[in-house]
Amino acid sequence: MPRLRRQYGAVRRFCNRKAAALAAVLLLAASPGWAEPLRLVALGDSLTQGYGLPPEDGFTAQLERWLAAQGREVQVVNAGVSGDTTAGGRSRVGWALADGADAMLVTLGGNDLLRGVDPSVSRDNLDAILTEAAAQEVPVLLIAMEAPGNYGPDYRAAFDAIYPELAETHGVALAESFLAPLVEGTADGAAMRDFLQEDGLHPNAEGVARIVEGLGPRVLELIDTAAE
Structure with a gap:
């Protein structure tokens, strides 16, 4: 016993x-x-993808580090495809969200401008992207693009109106032009060249850092909302 x-x-x-x-x-x-860290999907084109830069200098990598410095643990998923239009984004938004997302950035429209796509077509595509995000209950920060003047004032007005109108319709957050931080605080737009690569279209590493600094507070608002 x-x-x-x-x-x-x-x-x-x-x-x-x-x-x-x-x-x-x-x-x-x-x-x-x-x-687990929040999952933030960045749906966009070459500006999101980090064209011409080492991976660690691209937009999503720099944004993830910036968020970490603010005390937020966030995985920023690079869903940017170089050359993509709003139509391309529309076709793959379901795929981009397939693995789950707590929030999403949408930065599309630059290549529509380069190709002179009818603003009504761009609007329909962005509307479909935001509709899909809403169906999956994913909060969105819509980041605007601004049309140049070479297509005329009517085209410019129609295109620039897309983003605020869709943001209001879908009840999503809106950020100013993706490239706006590159000229903020400078005497003239020519200073923007210092933050661009040789092609004059894509930001260099320093330019991306300025963009992240400019957009960062809006992204913080988005992920804090998603975390509630």
């Missing part, structure tokens, strides 16, 4: 230790330190 009592006592102590260890793991898993 003493031997059986010793064996029973050993088993009981082992079970108690296992239970305590399991409880500790569950407690840690429930703590903020063990929470």
Whole structure:
């Protein structure tokens, strides 16, 4: 009998230790330190993708580091495709959200401008993207693009109106032109060249850093809303 009592006592102590260890793991898993990072999908074109830059200097990588510096643990998913139009974004938004998303950035329209796409077509495509995000209950920050004047004032007015009107219709957050931070605080638009690559279209690493600094507060608002 003493031997059986010793064996029973050993088993009981082992079970108690296992239970305590399991409880500790569950407690840690429930703590903020063990929470999975928020998943932020950045749907866009070459500006999002990081054209011409090493991966660590691209928009999504710099944004993820900036958010970390603000104390936010966020995985920024690079869903940018170089050359993509709003039509391309529309065709793959379901794929971009397939693995789940807590929030999404939408930065599309630059290539529509380069190709002179009818603003009504761009509007329909962006509307479909925002509709899909709403169906999946993914909050969105819509980042505007501004039309140049070479297509005439009517085209420019029609295109520039797309973003605020869709943001209001869908009840999503709106940020100013993606490239606006490159001229903010400068004497004239010519200073923007200092933050562009040699092609004159895509930001260099320093330009991306300025863009992230400019957009960062709006992104913070988005992810804090998503985390509620």
